[in-house]
Amino acid sequence: MSIFKEIKPSEIVNNPFDLIGKDWALVTAKNGEGCNTMTASWGGVGIMWNKPVAFTFIRPQRYTFGLMENEDYYTLSFFDEEYRDALKFCGTKSGRDYDKVKETGLTPVYDESAPYFEEAKLVLVCKKLYAQNLNRESIIDEATVSSSYTADDFHKMYISEIVKVLVK
């Protein structure tokens, strides 16, 4: 039996600014028979096309990028403070070099659509609806280029339907 219970997106009590910007998320997608995960602290949640959505931004050099491109679904898992070290690891090491599940001791749950982690306090199961690369020409605030894109590594934006919300 699952230790999670499903709620509606409108029933999420956490502040999204804290959740994404301070707690951080693990973005997780299938990787063959297993999974890979990376930390993300940029993004958002809201409404688009009358659906509850998550906005996720992934740079092309991330190992996770290829998995995001291959898969229709991914998850965003949010954790309590005790997992900060695991999130730091997943935000500084690549799935090209490490099995992050093994290294962090986190427990993947292989949902039918995408994997997430048993230790999470909140999980958003996301189904990709739209993806587009950010680009130099569209940037209005020039300071953004020098602060975030000196390597020309513009994020790809994924707008994804939140198809399931799980809490403990």
Ligand SMILES: Cc1cc2nc3c(=O)[nH]c(=O)nc-3n(C[C@H](O)[C@H](O)[C@H](O)COP(=O)(O)O)c2cc1C
């Ligand atoms: C706090 C924090 C937030 C991050 N947010 C993002 C993000 O929103 N998008 C992104 O592409 N990378 C972000 N990163 C960087 C990736 O998590 C990092 O490069 C990771 O090692 C990529 O793993 P992978 O190669 O296995 O995909 C963040 C890193 C940290 C520590």
